[in-house]
Amino acid sequence: MSMRSVSEAEFQAGIRPEGVTLVDFGAEWCPPCKVLLPRLKELDAELEGAVPMLKVDVDESPALAEAFGVMSMPTVIVFKDGQPVEKLVGLQPKTAYRNVLARHMPEAAARP
Structure with a gap:
């Protein structure tokens, strides 16, 4: 899986x-965050790793959560x-x- 945990220093x-x-x-x-992980x-797997996926622990990186207006978890932001460009709040x-x-990626729509 291409999801990796990142700190504030590694985020950008x-x-x-x-x-x-x-x-x-x-x-x-x-x-709900634990339920989201298998979905991602x-x-x-369906996208064959075409989209990098990052995981930010808001307890470890509160400044990132604040910077992006994260008020509830899980929050998924697509860059x-x-x-x-888009924010999905809640599971x-x-x-x-x-x-x-x-x-945002037409090639993703073409995949099964």
């Missing part, structure tokens, strides 16, 4: 300057060309994450 380097990056803001103790793993079905990625 993990965001693609060109293309799409998905960032999951959550916490170890958050039950499945999506990553395109280094800028946040969503896998199709919601797929649809957001497809809007």
Whole structure:
């Protein structure tokens, strides 16, 4: 899986300057965050790792959570060309994450 945990220091380097990056803001103790992880793993497998996926623990990186307006967990933010373009707050079905990625990466829509 291409999802990797990043700290505040590693965050900016993990965001693609060109293309799409998905960032999951959550916490170890958050039950919906634990449910989200397998959904993102499945999506990553379906997309064959085409979208880098970063995981930010808001307890370890509160400044990042504040900078991106994360008020609830999980919050998934999709970045395109280094800028946040969409935010999904709360646990969503896998199709919601797929649809957001497809809007910003037409090649993702073509995959099964």
